[in-house]
Amino acid sequence: MTERTASVQRDTLETQISVTLNLDGSGQAKLDTGIPFLEHMLEQVARHGALDLEVTASGDLHIDDHHSVEDIGITLGQAFRQALGDKQGILRYGHAYVPLDEALSRVVIDFSGRPGIHYRVEFARPRIGQFDVDLIHEFFQGFVNHAPATLHLDNLTGKNAHHVAETLFKAFGRALRVAVSRDERMPGAIPSTKGSL
DSSP states (O other): OOOOEEEEEEEOSSEEEEEEEETTSOSOEEEEOSOHHHHHHHHHHHHHHTOEEEEEEEEOTTTOSHHHHHHHHHHHHHHHHHHHTTOTTBOOEEEEEEEETTEEEEEEEEOOSSOEEEEEOOOSSSEETTEETHHHHHHHHHHHHHTTOEEEEEEEEOSOHHHHHHHHHHHHHHHHHHHTSBOSSSTTOOSSTTSOO
16 A cells, blocks of 8 residues: 655745655654644644644744744645645545534535635634734645645634634544545545546
């Protein structure tokens, strides 16, 4: 069985990002980004996505977290693109609903080869600890642009900002897990009538 792994290095004048990904992992994460809340969220993606993920990042955090968060999303998207190759034999689509106490979010993904994002999420406060909640959208925008994929993220209910964010990332992980799964009924098939994605 072909290994579905990737290693991507992205270096700019603002950030240096390294991502290693194994789609057929066991939910392990090794994270060193300098952004504790983002690491907590990426840990959820790895665990609930049943993938192994290593991310190291250094960037201009003395300015703010924006460049690092966006570039981690970009590099993760590039890693998925590399690991999936021609997407032969995958389910392609995935969705998940995840609750956490009063919060409930839905994430739907399509590894369509076309970048697109629908983001309907409102937060009750602008920061979770020191983390700017606007950067959650930037992370997912970077991911879809470089995966490339179509992604719908909807928070259906929730008051606690931490709970809302966590349901989004957990649901993202669960949706990824389904979408990249091998299609046992159509092994080796490209999941498109076009014959390519």
